[in-house]
Amino acid sequence: MSQERRYSFEFFPTKTDAGHEKLLNVARQLAGYNPDFFSCTYGAGGSTRDRTLNTVLQLDGEVKVPTAPHLSCVGDSKAELRELLNTYQSNGIQRIVALRGDLPSGMGMASGELRFANELVEFIRAETGDHFHIEVAAYPEAHPQARSFETDLNNFVRKMQAGADSAITQYFFNADCYFHFVECAEKLGVTQPIVPGIMPITNYSKLARFSDACGAEIPRWIRKQLEAYGDDIDSIQAFGEEVITAMCERLLQGGAPGLHFYTLNQAEPSLAIWHNLKLPR
Numbered sequence: 569m570s571q572e573r574r575y576s577f578e579f580f581p582t583k584t585d586a587g588h589e590k591l592l593n594v595a596r597q598l599a600g601y602n603p604d605f606f607s608c609t610y611g612a613g614g615s616t617r618d619r620t621l622n623t624v625l626q627l628d629g630e631v632k633v634p635t636a637p638h639l640s641c642v643g644d645s646k647a648e649l650r651e652l653l654n655t656y657q658s659n660g661i662q663r664i665v666a667l668r669g670d671l672p673s674g675m676g677m678a679s680g681e682l683r684f685a686n687e688l689v690e691f692i693r694a695e696t697g698d699h700f701h702i703e704v705a706a707y708p709e710a711h712p713q714a715r716s717f718e719t720d721l722n723n724f725v726r727k728m729q730a731g732a733d734s735a736i737t738q739y740f741f742n743a744d745c746y747f748h749f750v751e752c753a754e755k756l757g758v759t760q761p762i763v764p765g766i767m768p769i770t771n772y773s774k775l776a777r778f779s780d781a782c783g784a785e786i787p788r789w790i791r792k793q794l795e796a797y798g799d800d801i802d803s804i805q806a807f808g809e810e811v812i813t814a815m816c817e818r819l820l821q822g823g824a825p826g827l828h829f830y831t832l833n834q835a836e837p838s839l840a841i842w843h844n845l846k847l848p849r
């Protein structure tokens with residue numbers, strides 16, 4: 569793999585055996601592209617604790633791609649976090665994605681002892697020293713709960729100063745917001761890589777719902793075009809592939825240190841972009 573750029577694929581742990589089998593097949597297919605790592609999400613409040621752990625150990629041990637568990641602090645006690653960190657460390661896991669997380673609705677108020685991701689980064693460093701490469705989340709369009717772009721940027725810098733090694737962004741559809749964010753972070757002294765998170769476009773209604781919730785703006789010209797396709801999935805996917813490929817080309821040409829694909833447990837949408845970009849295998 570390229571020395572300067574890193575490429576990674578993200579999965580979510582599934583609820584059913586059939587879903588898990590499909591996830592493993594997708595992961596085996598993507599492993600053939602020699603990514604730098606996989607990552608696997610974590611349900612805040614520990615709702616996927618065992619499934620995330622099992623999936624990570626299987627992807628790392630059997631599919632043989634270094635795999636990073638996501639870990640969120642919002643609903644977990646320090647003791648629970650410590651136990652998970654120890655398990656990952658003793659199983660040879662070396663990278664972790666440290667998050668605050670969002671408690672699913674119905675789970676009540678956050679009960680964790682750590683309130684924000686910068687506190688989780690500090691906790692991981694205090695517990696495990698330099699063992700883990702720590703990734704954190706970045707929001708080029710600002711986190712949806714942030715009072716302002718500037719406040720959120722300062723909070724991002726706090727996470728990097730707490731000991732994060734690199735960051736992965738929330739997805740976006742506008743390369744300029746990424747370059748602006750990186751420039752602002754660098755002005756505040758951030759030197760660690762900030763890797764764009766890439767969401768392939770495959771289903772308009774789901775994407776629109778999710779984007780509203782996580783604060784990712786779908787530009788009007790993309791939204792209008794996708795709406796016009798209605799149920800024509802093939803056209804949505806072809807247009808989405810073209811738009812995302814063009815954005816990734818700009819990101820890489822502009823110096824992005826790699827790409828992190830939100831696969832949603834599917835191989836083809838990310839691979840179509842990978843092939844269009846002629847990324848190394």
Ligand code: FAD
Nearest residue numbers: 609610612638667668669670684685705711714720723738
């Ligand atoms: P933080 O960095 O803690 O920020 C959360 C909010 O609090 C922001 O508005 C920030 O400005 C503010 N803030 C931060 N620090 C402070 C502070 N010290 N004092 C006051 N305010 C502060 N969610 C999951 O549940 N599971 C996952 O596996 C998962 N994976 C993700 C992976 C990536 C790459 C990304 C981008 C997001 C992921 N998320 C995941 C979503 C994420 O958990 C949510 O966006 C969550 O709302 C914020 O998490 P964070 O780690 O960015 O929080």
